[in-house]
Amino acid sequence: MPRDLPSNLSTPTIPPSLAHHSITLADWSTAYPKYAKLIVGALIFRCSTPSHPPQILLVKRASTDSYPNFWETPGGSMQAIRHC
Secondary structure, eight states, X not given: OOOOOOSOTTSOOOOGGGGGGOOOHHHHHHXXXXXXXXXXXXXXXXXXXXXXXXXXXXXXXXXXXXXTTOEEOOOOOOOOOOOO
16 A cells, blocks of 8 residues: 655655755855856655565666666756846
């Protein structure tokens, strides 16, 4: 039976042991001005159940793409929004 989803998915839960990493992009950029870009990654896990082993989400690159047929974590990018 699936578990209930958290009621508020827009607010991440930060474990106390990682709280010192929980800073805004503006604060991070001020602290590390020599870095022009920030690249992050994330993994999506599914916990084990009596009928399924634990799983991780991977995608396979297209055969026509760079690094053809390689398995990797889903990714993407975004650009900063500029308000005029």
